[in-house]
Amino acid sequence: MISASLSPMARIWHIVGLIPEGKVSSYGKVADLAGLPGRARYVSQALKLAPTELNLPWHRVINSQGKIAFAEHTPAFIEQMQRLRSEQVIVNRGRVALSNYQWRPDLATLVLELPF
């Protein structure tokens, strides 16, 4: 049977790792895809605790309004904005147009790529 032993946190990290360059997803969406509906806050925590060696594209995760979650002008905010811009994502006042950049994974891809 498909492994269900992967920890919630590991599942979140895995989902984030699937977000393609130039695309973004939200904390809530990642939580849903990881099988943890309603637990967006847990996703932010998982990203904060993620081992650097995983090299996760954490900058591709923003809030449901399309905005960078960090407060403007903070180092983290600036880094996230630069990382997004470096992959051609337009960011205005910390906001990204979800209509253009939202990641829409197709079911088939997910089924083939998720280890749980």
Place this chain on the structure above:
DNA sequence: AACATGACGCGTC
């Protein structure tokens, strides 16, 4: 055990 704190989200006004 009891609060406070978030890289959140959603409904309401």
Place this chain on the structure above:
DNA sequence: GGACGCGCCATGT
């Protein structure tokens, strides 16, 4: 759009 309130829940004091 902005401001609140409330649900959510792992962590830290």
